[in-house]
Amino acid sequence: MAEHTMIEAVRMALGRALEEDPDVILFGEDIGIDGGVFRATDGLIQRHGSARVRDTPLSETVIAGMAVGAAAAGLRPVAEIQFMGFLYSAIDQLANHAARLRNRTRARLTCPMVLRAPYGGGIRAPEHHSESAEAMLAHIPGLRVVIPSSPARAYGLLLAAIRDPDPVVFLEPKRLYRAISEDVADSGEALPIDAAVVLREGTDLTLVSWGAMLTETKAAADTLAADGVSSEIVDLSSLKPIDRRAVRASVEKTGRCVIVHEAPLTAGLGAEIAADLAEHCLMSLLAPVRRVTGHDTVMPYPRLERRYMPSTERIVRTAQEVMEFA
Amino acid sequence: MAEHTMIEAVRMALGRALEEDPDVILFGEDIGIDGGVFRATDGLIQRHGSARVRDTPLSETVIAGMAVGAAAAGLRPVAEIQFMGFLYSAIDQLANHAARLRNRTRARLTCPMVLRAPYGGGIRAPEHHSESAEAMLAHIPGLRVVIPSSPARAYGLLLAAIRDPDPVVFLEPKRLYRAISEDVADSGEALPIDAAVVLREGTDLTLVSWGAMLTETKAAADTLAADGVSSEIVDLSSLKPIDRRAVRASVEKTGRCVIVHEAPLTAGLGAEIAADLAEHCLMSLLAPVRRVTGHDTVMPYPRLERRYMPSTERIVRTAQEVMEFA
Amino acid sequence: MPEPLGFLSAAGEVVRDLPDFARDGDTLRALYSAMARARTFDAKAIALQRTGRLGTYASSLGQEAIGVGVTSAMTDADVFLPSFREHGGQLWRGVTLVELFLYWGGDERGNDFAGPRQDFPVCIPVASQFPHAAGVALALQQKATTGVAVAVGGDGATSKGDFYEALNVVGAWDLPAIFVINNNQWAISVRRTDQTRARTLADKAVAAGIPGEQVDGNDVIAVREATERALRRARDGEGGTLIECVSYRLGDHTTADDASRYRDDAEVSPHWKAEPLIRLRNHLVANHGWRKDDEQALLRTTGDEVDKAAETYLAVAPEPARAMVDHLYATPPADLAALAEELGDG
Amino acid sequence: MPEPLGFLSAAGEVVRDLPDFARDGDTLRALYSAMARARTFDAKAIALQRTGRLGTYASSLGQEAIGVGVTSAMTDADVFLPSFREHGGQLWRGVTLVELFLYWGGDERGNDFAGPRQDFPVCIPVASQFPHAAGVALALQQKATTGVAVAVGGDGATSKGDFYEALNVVGAWDLPAIFVINNNQWAISVRRTDQTRARTLADKAVAAGIPGEQVDGNDVIAVREATERALRRARDGEGGTLIECVSYRLGDHTTADDASRYRDDAEVSPHWKAEPLIRLRNHLVANHGWRKDDEQALLRTTGDEVDKAAETYLAVAPEPARAMVDHLYATPPADLAALAEELGDG
Numbered sequence A, B: 001m002a003e004h005t006m007i008e009a010v011r012m013a014l015g016r017a018l019e020e021d022p023d024v025i026l027f028g029e030d031i032g033i034d035g036g037v038f039r040a041t042d043g044l045i046q047r048h049g050s051a052r053v054r055d056t057p058l059s060e061t062v063i064a065g066m067a068v069g070a071a072a073a074g075l076r077p078v079a080e081i082q083f084m085g086f087l088y089s090a091i092d093q094l095a096n097h098a099a100r101l102r103n104r105t106r107a108r109l110t111c112p113m114v115l116r117a118p119y120g121g122g123i124r125a126p127e128h129h130s131e132s133a134e135a136m137l138a139h140i141p142g143l144r145v146v147i148p149s150s151p152a153r154a155y156g157l158l159l160a161a162i163r164d165p166d167p168v169v170f171l172e173p174k175r176l177y178r179a180i181s182e183d184v185a186d187s188g189e190a191l192p193i194d195a196a197v198v199l200r201e202g203t204d205l206t207l208v209s210w211g212a213m214l215t216e217t218k219a220a221a222d223t224l225a226a227d228g229v230s231s232e233i234v235d236l237s238s239l240k241p242i243d244r245r246a247v248r249a250s251v252e253k254t255g256r257c258v259i260v261h262e263a264p265l266t267a268g269l270g271a272e273i274a275a276d277l278a279e280h281c282l283m284s285l286l287a288p289v290r291r292v293t294g295h296d297t298v299m300p301y302p303r304l305e306r307r308y309m310p311s312t313e314r315i316v317r318t319a320q321e322v323m324e325f326a
Numbered sequence C, D: 001m002p003e004p005l006g007f008l009s010a011a012g013e014v015v016r017d018l019p020d021f022a023r024d025g026d027t028l029r030a031l032y033s034a035m036a037r038a039r040t041f042d043a044k045a046i047a048l049q050r051t052g053r054l055g056t057y058a059s060s061l062g063q064e065a066i067g068v069g070v071t072s073a074m075t076d077a078d079v080f081l082p083s084f085r086e087h088g089g090q091l092w093r094g095v096t097l098v099e100l101f102l103y104w105g106g107d108e109r110g111n112d113f114a115g116p117r118q119d120f121p122v123c124i125p126v127a128s129q130f131p132h133a134a135g136v137a138l139a140l141q142q143k144a145t146t147g148v149a150v151a152v153g154g155d156g157a158t159s160k161g162d163f164y165e166a167l168n169v170v171g172a173w174d175l176p177a178i179f180v181i182n183n184n185q186w187a188i189s190v191r192r193t194d195q196t197r198a199r200t201l202a203d204k205a206v207a208a209g210i211p212g213e214q215v216d217g218n219d220v221i222a223v224r225e226a227t228e229r230a231l232r233r234a235r236d237g238e239g240g241t242l243i244e245c246v247s248y249r250l251g252d253h254t255t256a257d258d259a260s261r262y263r264d265d266a267e268v269s270p271h272w273k274a275e276p277l278i279r280l281r282n283h284l285v286a287n288h289g290w291r292k293d294d295e296q297a298l299l300r301t302t303g304d305e306v307d308k309a310a311e312t313y314l315a316v317a318p319e320p321a322r323a324m325v326d327h328l329y330a331t332p333p334a335d336l337a338a339l340a341e342e343l344g345d346g
């Protein structure tokens, strides 16, 4: 087993999928000879040919819509939207078609497609390149929305997404693409797609997060541990459907919860988790459920970006307030 | 003062806006000679001419994007999307442009546009004609999202939306278009755009809802009243920004809260309200905050539609459980 | 500007050498019967809607030649992706009358065709079927079949980005796809000429660098012939085609529409003379011995068949409430499984 | 297929009768200086980016004639809506070098132009500026001004529904809008010929029924002349025009790109001979007494000006954190007002 970055793990999973299933096909902007702007598909066109690894015209609506058609007709398209900021044009096809085809044909036609997109900020990218609009997608019944938090999870979850018989939006935390390496075996083994995972066990407080924000969340847990606070970290991982049981179980144990995400506060996915806890775990809660999120504004241009993103300090401070609550 | 339906009130507000401000311009599909598929613009092209009341080609992206450009260049466009199910194609222009233009130019260019769309189900419409995707829009910083609940509120809020210096998505509960009449004076008076309103005062329980679901919510309150439960009804009215203080004040008083909306549960806007209460009113809560929503699925075709929609009975039952909670 | 391709005049006279298939009386009778069947279905659907027994319905009155002409050229290897106005095409493909009634009656089972399992259901969001067609064509190409994806949309649909993006990728990738435009001159209340300044809708193919052709959409022979040629080109690896079928919407946009608000009878009436059934009937009478008896028998059997289908449809009980969640995912996630239980079979 | 409109050969010889403005030495010197200024800005921006003092940057190297040619034809009554690659155009319009540096350095104040207050800022989501241009044109038309909306986008942008829907409404409504395509042959790594099968990008105008013209995008005279004509038509109420400027992207897509991954030097090198500055310099030397001194003086003043602007930019402190919420709405809703307080001026 060798160490790999997340971008390598994504590439490995894509390569594996192309190898194991002749129906898998990749398309998107600049994914061919260029290997994708983040190099997620680097080398794949050389290995699998330009029929299976295709550069599309610059057309996000047709990328999504063509994936629907191809999936219904027997392929397993894995399409890429270059940045989540350009995925909005694909929402119509996702919401009105991808998510509904099985249901509205009573399973006569299905839609086993994956739409990959890098999401999130923190890399000083130009405007519209740092979106975290996962909550919008998580509101669409019939979709799956998955976000990995590490190279190994990216590998296993992407394989699971590709093999899943239903449409999956697979959002890759671009800040993590090269930030961390870990052992990833190209084993062909998928991870369970609908499951949250406990990344670290703890007893005093539950920290729920996903994707890149787990970096700050873990750092906050470290700081808190030094203060004697034992945090349990739940990586939500599947944002749609949500593994409510896992989150509830943790909070029932700890009695306290802080949710961390990069997207703006209002109607972010943290709301759903807090609401679920308010409904189902009210009696276990020893303190208000708090959310540490991006400020309730548009992601600023790079110069103020850091001031927008939830920092380790903000998480720690909020967690301390939650711990002090009596 | 005369009684008017909501569709008449919308038409009155549009007519008033066209009269009082030469910069107001209406465009959308079939809003001209046909008067809009719901007749919201009936007669306006005759009165204000085909330069100010314009039929667009069938192009939702350009309807939204053209509104952005026209607003920035000094008009006050009031554009119509024929049904909310066709608004998804406009989200890119809303999220990436309308909502950001002021911020990204530090107020050099602004975007005083309104995008109207009928939303919601319950009228046995064909598929894709019954969407309630308000939560997706409420997640977009920089937008306003407003939903009226009665003819008078539609009139006053639509005028407020048109006069507002920022972009507003104005969602009209089509089930109410002709369902109720009330006194509406064509006074030119706008209602406050960012404020929730208490439709009915009560002491035991807060019911939060918006748009057409207030019908069932009020009916539920009546049933509960007969049982001796006094419900306070909050019409959220502005879904973005949310008048959090008004909701909190009510729940701090009553200690119990049920939120009612037609959209699917997961990541619906009810989550944000419940989360806000879980964070800010935990100590006032005598029972878990519950949500009565459309089932967590796609709006079914008409034959099962009624089984999808939150019914008065479901609201009553949930409220009773909340009341019985100890 | 060339005339649209046409073989029969409005009166049914042959104005151009007929293609082989159109010399065969049986074939023409089949086409005629299919159009008549669509029209009978149409009338019944409107009647049911008017009496509260069907949902909002989009009539294909006057445009029957398009769906029938297009699909009659297709094979089982092909995939049909209709808009919401191509009942005649769906019926030719093997969708049953009961299924159509179920769909328009508001029951998802209407999309679970027993027949053309690969065909797409009705598409309500205008033009959104064109990207699907590109995707289907990609799959057909990739799997080295001879199949072609054939999508139909309206004149209004040509204004939507979906149409254009899909047309463009069909061109760029040489996809075996045919986009057919049912140009019935109206998109609800918006005239074709207010929809776009393009000289013809077929001209829009220029933007994608693929062939575009205008045909008389009221001439089922022309529609079929143009489709056959385009299918042949696609099967030969020559890529896609845009076909504009010039026709006219004789009825309201849907049962929810009142066309008298935006167009006069004086505009509509002349088009009744050019509609697709009369001309083919005239041609059959003049050249293939079609008699009054044949016509009456056809109307009778078609009427009976449609009435029976309507009765069958009306007798179908709605699905249990749980059906609305049972089909959302292949394997319902925990919450939905619980919800299905709760909704139960009632 | 007609040749693209051009007046100067790559070597700078006059190949067609010059328009009046191009007979004037001062005008040509101004155009040349503007292109040189854009190129100097470009080099500085890349240098700053390489040393971590600027964000990701899109160079306009080799395409300076497009922005400069287009905007030099425009007046203050018009509105410019650039993509992200038209620095020369923005500068001509009066955006300052400091503002451009601020924008690309990641500071929103870079969009708060002191100069052309009505112009749109850089547009990152490809093609989304075209619907804005249609809207601006609508406002200009409605307010009975003589203004025209002029948007620029890339060859890749022509594949996007936004472009097409906007072009179509410009045609349908006779809007005073000009859509300019900077066809630099590449959309990141995708070749123009893989982007679309359309014969030319100008041909896409056929789909909207408006005039489309192909011009030599490396000939600033041609670009300006075509724009002037289109502006005149628009001001005369004759509606919109699509202008394709054929050029070549000499550099990487942006500083984040490595073009050597997908194209060879062998492909790029010949294009260096056709780039826009050399030919105009040759023409100036041959016809308008442009000397080495002039050139050196120009490079010196431009270099100094750009260096000074860069210094000014680098000295601008970031805004306080509250700026990120202060400008979201005209009147911040309660929660944002509170957040602004909390973020404070630090």
Ligand SMILES: Cc1ncc(C[n+]2csc(CCOP(=O)(O)OP(=O)(O)O)c2C)c(N)n1
Pocket: B029, B058, B060, B082, B086, C085, C124, C125, C126, C127, C153, C154, C155, C156, C157, C158, C182, C184, C186, C187, C188, C249, C253
């Ligand atoms: C994207 C979208 N926008 C709006 C509508 C509402 N609508 C339904 S049909 C229609 C007109 C369609 O005209 P055309 O494409 O010519 O087809 P026709 O109805 O004439 O067959 C409109 C605006 C829709 N279904 N989808």
Ligand SMILES: Cc1ncc(C[n+]2csc(CCOP(=O)(O)OP(=O)(O)O)c2C)c(N)n1
Pocket: A029, A058, A060, A082, A086, D085, D124, D125, D126, D127, D153, D154, D155, D156, D157, D158, D182, D184, D186, D187, D188, D249, D253
């Ligand atoms: C809608 C959208 N999709 C994808 C991107 C990412 N992207 C930025 S520039 C670019 C290529 C643009 O090509 P072209 O239109 O030819 O303009 P050029 O960069 O060559 O000037 C892409 C794909 C984007 N900015 N917007």
Ligand SMILES: [Mg+2]
Pocket: C154, C155, C156, C182, C183, C184, C185, C186, C187, C188
């Ligand atoms: Mg039509």
Ligand SMILES: [Mg+2]
Pocket: D154, D155, D156, D182, D183, D184, D185, D186, D187, D188
């Ligand atoms: Mg380009």
